[in-house]
Amino acid sequence: MKKGTGEIAKAEGKLGILIPGLGAVSTTLIAGTFLSRKGLAEPKGSLTQMGKINIKKDNETKYVNIKDFVPLAKLDDIVYGGWDIFEDNVYEAAKHAAVLTNDDLNKVKDELEAIKPMKAVFFPQYVKKLHGTWIKSGATKWDLAEQLISDIENFKKLNKVERCVMIWCASTEIYQEPITGIHDTIENFEKALKESHPSIAPSMIYAYASIKCGHPFANGAPNLCIEIPALQELADKNRVPIGGKDFKSGQTLMKTILAPGLKARLIGVDGWYSTNILGNRDGEVLDDPENFKTKEKSKLSVLDQIFQPDLYPSLYKDYCHVVRINYYPPRGDNKEGWDNIDIAGWLDYKMQIKIDFLCRDSILAAPIALDLVLFFDLAQRAGMYGNQEWLSFFWKSPMHPAERLPEHDLFVQSMKLRNTLRWLMDYPLQTHFGDEHID
């Protein structure tokens, strides 16, 4: 990992947060930011807003707020903007999403109504279940990218914003694999944009525009997007931090908590069955098998890296892992995940664990989105660029170099994040050896 030489630049002036997709997650994020600013609610679940870190100085350990330890942008300095395929302003979109109570939304109604979506880049074949009505038109995909770039420039001018981070909060796109000749180099990618190649997805165009403008890009959905070499090359060239993918919010969060626990104790796993019911727009989109495949890949990958079946064949080889997602409208945004885990202990005697997680998708995702944006902005000011592996903590399927697996264990991820913050500020790393305190 590299950090720039010299000091981390201060977080002065306003920070723009640009969001493709003003749906359940992003309206919950925006309303929550405004409510928190006014002291009307607490940003629970946010590491940057509520987290502390223990540091050792002059041989004494103490706990300080993360936001006081590293120079983060303040909630007061955030300006929101975004794109959507429907014309609703953020207040209307938030009411439609039905995550927050009317009571809460009304307390920040004016601020929410003031945020109106820009027209979106949208290609129906990527999300067949949605029928957008607030869509950019352009001669080519290159044209659409240009329009996004000028949206960004206008937003910055209008809001007197210098620094921006873009974070994808729109739908899961259909499953794609990178294609040589299209996705492999900046040159080929730009050629494909100009030719409106069908394998250029909307999320790629947003990412391209953001990185081109020098702004970090974070990918909240399991789309291929910035995982293609062309965009990674561009990020390196422009020295822009990027990262993804897919907010680790509900059932996968639970998995990456529980699996490391079983692993620590070397309790064998014969099978892990996960089913989800959810009724929001996300659920509707994932009801399409092509979109579900993208999500399924993201959700299935987490266990193998944690269990290391090659190292522990008698414990973790050939366990049966099944993941199902079901569109079930009665539940709305209140997603429910039910997991059954068949485990094997001493002498291979069998036991079972069942977990029923009555969660709320957007309530869990909103603080993750906020933390990511603020840490990406920090990374850029610290001179870090390319994939920010130290933020794996937030991703369901963290991007990683080809030579090693992604890190999925939540506790390793947490330690990696915290020790990176210590390293950034030149403090000793935590090892939990001897009398080192809880983190």
Added chain:
Amino acid sequence: MKKGTGEIAKAEGKLGILIPGLGAVSTTLIAGTFLSRKGLAEPKGSLTQMGKINIKKDNETKYVNIKDFVPLAKLDDIVYGGWDIFEDNVYEAAKHAAVLTNDDLNKVKDELEAIKPMKAVFFPQYVKKLHGTWIKSGATKWDLAEQLISDIENFKKLNKVERCVMIWCASTEIYQEPITGIHDTIENFEKALKESHPSIAPSMIYAYASIKCGHPFANGAPNLCIEIPALQELADKNRVPIGGKDFKSGQTLMKTILAPGLKARLIGVDGWYSTNILGNRDGEVLDDPENFKTKEKSKLSVLDQIFQPDLYPSLYKDYCHVVRINYYPPRGDNKEGWDNIDIAGWLDYKMQIKIDFLCRDSILAAPIALDLVLFFDLAQRAGMYGNQEWLSFFWKSPMHPAERLPEHDLFVQSMKLRNTLRWLMDYPLQTHFGDEHID
């Protein structure tokens, strides 16, 4: 932490494991050791037998077996002995416990039948629900201690054993607090033994005998036992490792996996309700309120240290924590723990988690007991003595110095254990910073 100067002594010759309480846990441990030795079953759940550790040498990371990395006693070198309040040999006791199948027990019947309990030290007021029939008599408690010491000496002579570890696998005793004048110094304690003071519990007498003989003592139940200053002083004086208390086997294991996950994400907790049903002898003993209190204290303490309510008052202050244990014979040794957790996320919106753990008490506890014995023996050979805090990983309620809280977070405990092993062998500690691998 201190290790002796010079080399860790080799694990040569036989290792005696002496167990007060030949019930469900210990018979499962013993039968499993014999089955594993013969290659008829795998000691799943055991870190010493199946665990690996990643180490860095010459800048290359590799995974090696823990038992090859540190010099541990081999299963083949173990000799078992013990005391019980019933005369059944280990085969009979194992059948009565009904944890393992007859099929499995019959494969090692001869070895199990050969282990016959020595008469136990037992005072009915400490476990009113049990009515032992194989009990030592003696003029005073001091006398009983002397008898135990000679049991130990005879066992060593008979089995040609040099090194021994004693591990308490008997019942939970009634709740006690340390009493000044009785439990505070070696001198007072020995005086109280001679006067047969009622506040000297059986488990204290076993611990005294073991430490007196220079053998490590591990306390698998939530009894006060070696937490009294007198016995800690004796351990220091005799340079004997000790530790406890209460095997972290079922619901508490799950808690110390899940709670750190919620904490890492700063998800608030409004309440945690835990209920247990179990039908074995353990369940029967805990049906007595005085014994339950001992267990309850042990089970209730874990969350506070993990959640740090003083640091995070708006997230973790004043949550409602309820723990119930119910004697429910239909379930036998197949304990079931059901947890309901009321959590609060972004803007204080509420969610719920339910965990149903269909576990098997002794299957989870047996490998813990084995690991503890082997690590205690290692510690002694490495010149470590007093409370072995680095083994907190295995305890429901780890003993700790007065100046700090016990460590309950399973992942911190695991890292502490693993980095201690690296430190013992002069390898660099793991921090998970940068590209450091999963452990």
Added chain:
Amino acid sequence: MKKGTGEIAKAEGKLGILIPGLGAVSTTLIAGTFLSRKGLAEPKGSLTQMGKINIKKDNETKYVNIKDFVPLAKLDDIVYGGWDIFEDNVYEAAKHAAVLTNDDLNKVKDELEAIKPMKAVFFPQYVKKLHGTWIKSGATKWDLAEQLISDIENFKKLNKVERCVMIWCASTEIYQEPITGIHDTIENFEKALKESHPSIAPSMIYAYASIKCGHPFANGAPNLCIEIPALQELADKNRVPIGGKDFKSGQTLMKTILAPGLKARLIGVDGWYSTNILGNRDGEVLDDPENFKTKEKSKLSVLDQIFQPDLYPSLYKDYCHVVRINYYPPRGDNKEGWDNIDIAGWLDYKMQIKIDFLCRDSILAAPIALDLVLFFDLAQRAGMYGNQEWLSFFWKSPMHPAERLPEHDLFVQSMKLRNTLRWLMDYPLQTHFGDEHID
């Protein structure tokens, strides 16, 4: 069963509903009645308001509304009144109970505010956890009864009400058994009232006042109350219908649904473990062991009558039945019941059922209270008096003649109720034989 000769009297004029205890259940009942009247909500869960019955006339089966089939009082004709130990009006009490949303309560705010509690009869030793401040004083218990009678007379005069039903919705009192010389005859009971005997509970005084005035009395809590011979004698003498006890609202409802299903299939039961968590005033009261005992008795009794262990010893004899209730404030009125059932099938092979019921106590109880009141009023107009066994459907612990067990099976109860309605209106009874339709 006897019905009066001649016609059932019409439900003309207003019907007074008098409620001791204006807490969660009764305020939910009252607000719901007003919302339903205005067409702002539906009285789901109410048999009298939404139920249908199939009847055969001229050899043709058709479904008609129960409220059109038998002559019931209309919601529009109901007038509410009541007593409470706090002075809050019904709007304030409903807000405090936090069952219904503020949105819903505000739609009927005026009507709710208009209902102010009369001062209650309350003796602290019957409910130690509550500290009432709106309490009648009187020289003797007889005096207090007289005051209640004049409350009733005033209420009727003021509201121009002829018919009244009283329904107990206040707290569970401590456990009592009937005492000869006090509870056995009208004479002894009135003597004990005059002597302020400590074994005369508040609920008995309310019941006495109601029956004395000629009004039916229904007992929504598990208190002894009208089960004493003295009050039954008085009901017979005054030809007043009475019934109880304890609304069958949550976990017991589920039990009396599931147990008959297992029984129908002759699936054996080895154990049934039930735990509850609830955080409302009810939960607080039941946290006192003396009050819990009253509830526990009520909850434990249901299974034996359904399973008939004497008839089916190998299936249902000696199963282990455990019921626990835990006060757990995070949950408020949103009670949760978790049941584990250990069952045995073909050749005694074991299986398990777990039921997690995330219910809302008052939402389930309110329609039961409404139905009971309307059916009791019907019964009185039909000339039926004494215990209304045909309404067992609504009770957790139905009152019953000494010569037979109470009926707990929900489906038998339902059929008994429906066939009684047919019998009242001289229609043929349903047997489900041949092509007889679903009810």
Added chain:
Amino acid sequence: MKKGTGEIAKAEGKLGILIPGLGAVSTTLIAGTFLSRKGLAEPKGSLTQMGKINIKKDNETKYVNIKDFVPLAKLDDIVYGGWDIFEDNVYEAAKHAAVLTNDDLNKVKDELEAIKPMKAVFFPQYVKKLHGTWIKSGATKWDLAEQLISDIENFKKLNKVERCVMIWCASTEIYQEPITGIHDTIENFEKALKESHPSIAPSMIYAYASIKCGHPFANGAPNLCIEIPALQELADKNRVPIGGKDFKSGQTLMKTILAPGLKARLIGVDGWYSTNILGNRDGEVLDDPENFKTKEKSKLSVLDQIFQPDLYPSLYKDYCHVVRINYYPPRGDNKEGWDNIDIAGWLDYKMQIKIDFLCRDSILAAPIALDLVLFFDLAQRAGMYGNQEWLSFFWKSPMHPAERLPEHDLFVQSMKLRNTLRWLMDYPLQTHFGDEHID
């Protein structure tokens, strides 16, 4: 319903039970019959073997054994035979199915080994996941039918059996709808047999053979089979009782217990989500979408008839019903069903019920198969023929006349069955009115 005039014929001599499919269910049935005969196990779950019925004679109610009340064949008089696509004898097949313990199977090893399957009629396109090796060959499907008929005749001769019942315990076939010109008349069906029409399924050929021989046929799978007019016509013509379909064993059993309970209380239903995990051969077959469709239809139908959405639109119209089955090998025959039910009470306030049923498919199905065979034999001796609607109690998807819906409510089904038994023996029917006892 018609019963023959005169007496029910006695159950004299041996009764042959002929089973297509000697897999998990049928080997569990057979082994259980033998174990029960020897007094080594109890046939729990069987109405015919353990059930009682209350009857009124001379104005006194008493409970008698069902098997003493109606003239049923005795377990001692049963002779088993069957067909399978693998050559394993019943002992081998039972070990492979891994439902019963080796201990139990060994107690009746000789009897089980003696039953060797006849070669099966099998067409791979109906069950693509299985690859049978013990298959009849024949020029046409008509030929195969003739071979089955001679199998039956030989079986009867060999075992000196007069009466036989055939019960399908083989796999679920792919989804089919009846085709006019093929399935509509006996004539067309026989023509199609001779032409080996692809729409003639194996199960139809077995049913044809059985009915042709005058023996009742019961269909334990959700196949179309005897629901086609041709076979119903043949059953009427030959005066043979038939019935189906699909043993109501696990999750659907639970649904038809719980749904009538919610309905009785008029609690609204917004959604019902059911998922299953199972790992036996049945699970593997249902992993094929064409076979799953057959099962799904059978499982989805049950709720609508119970809830009557047309009568109760605001409670039960447009609820979301989802059923999923997942092949999950770790679980073997120990099927698990998890149901989530979203319900709506008073004023439409929402609640939830979760049911986790850790069941054992064959343990639940075996007693159903036994009861069906014995009641079909009774029906035939009583002169009843055609579809035996009164046995709906046992079927997941009961066959029914076109003019009315099937009956799914377990309690209505139970009453229908019991009142039919009373009617057969000329006893008064039960109505549960007044003081009529529990059934």
